[in-house]
Amino acid sequence: MSDLGISPIEKRTASEAIVQQIQRLIAEKRFKAGDRLGSERELAASLGVSRSTLREALKTLQSTGIIEVRPGTGTFVCEAQIRPFANIAELGDVEKRKLLQQVSDARKLVDVEVAGVAAQVCNRKLIAEIRRHVDNSRIDVIRVKNEFALDLQFEALIARATGNPYLVELQRVAHEMFARAWTQGGFIPRPASVRMAQHEAIIEAIERGSAADARALMAAHLDLGIMPEVG
Template sequence: MDFQPIRTKKIYQEIIDQIKGLIAKGSLKPGDKLMSERELAEKMQVGRSAVREAFRALEAMKVIEIRPGEGTYIREASADSIADALSLVLQADQKTASELMELRKILEVECARLAAKRRSGRDLTAMKKALEQMAKDIENGDLGDRADLAFHYSVAKAASNTMVLRLMTTIADTMMHVMRTARVELYRDPKLPHKLLQEHLIIYQAIANSDSEAAQKAMYDHLQGIESAVFNKKNQSS
């Protein structure tokens, strides 16, 4: 058996991992102020030198901004800085993100097929409202991740399966985070936002037309395209 030597992780790396983990969960957001070096050292029961080293590394990664005389902040959500910060999540926990995309294909492709058969007028209205918001977000230069999640949730709701809807609700926070990370990566290409919107419109139209096969295919193509674009790009850059 090919066992590997056990190496103790350096304290500053543990601090970095915890801060990145809080960003991944959404507990820390761009603009949030971190504790001071002294406070964080006391909270984590480590030396201030370890916290200082972690802060320097995180600043180099563009995750935090150290403002002399003011404090340390999670970097603001400018297009480039948030892309660098959020891409850390894929680096830190790519397996979770990849498995979530697999789960989405398992759930949502079938949801789209069922939605085409079972959707109500109210369901279509909810989907259309989400698409309209997504279009507005794109025009305003926003990520549109909330509208994206609202659309996919409305498709799941239209499938009229309470167990599936409950599962979608359970993973909603993780989905939101992965969607945001994926959109940051994908939106570096200025053509992608409109392409993604068009893919959602195709899914909507198939459901509105009660075309279950077309809805199923459109949802699969959409999710497969996102997965390929994000993780192929990630692998090429690593």
């Protein structure tokens, strides 16, 4: 079924559906900063959910600064910005590309530095694992052509090679946001040959312990641009 471009349906809880619906309404400018969404009772009734489910959704929205819950008064919009957990599939092409660029920038801040740290640490055992992944990617060409997930796995292995669990966790969150934006946006990965060539160059830089080259090559890889020449 993967050859048809069909992806698994995303499973969402009721609270996640509420978060996306409210965020979509805000993104569409139906609510502006300062607008009152309603009381907890009113919102629960309008959405057809329990108040406990609504509270869970509002807690998520409030934690990101999108809304403010004022006890005894109601729920108010703080800012009307598109957030990473908005359903990008419902946005226009310009907004899709803008959101993907934003999430790519966030991912780059993590993955570029991860590549540099991996080169400095130079954990030979884990670097050998990354090398095996790169070599196997050449064999599994059909899968590489259709999936960006192998790119994320490649970078996840590099994070493991740093030996820093905090970098691993930061990267995991960045990758989750990127994967959601990419799949919902319907974008097509670059040719497998280009991605594999970039992976090869990055792992070579890490193997020789060149943090500067590893960072530069990873930045170019995430920019979807031309690989820079390195020494």
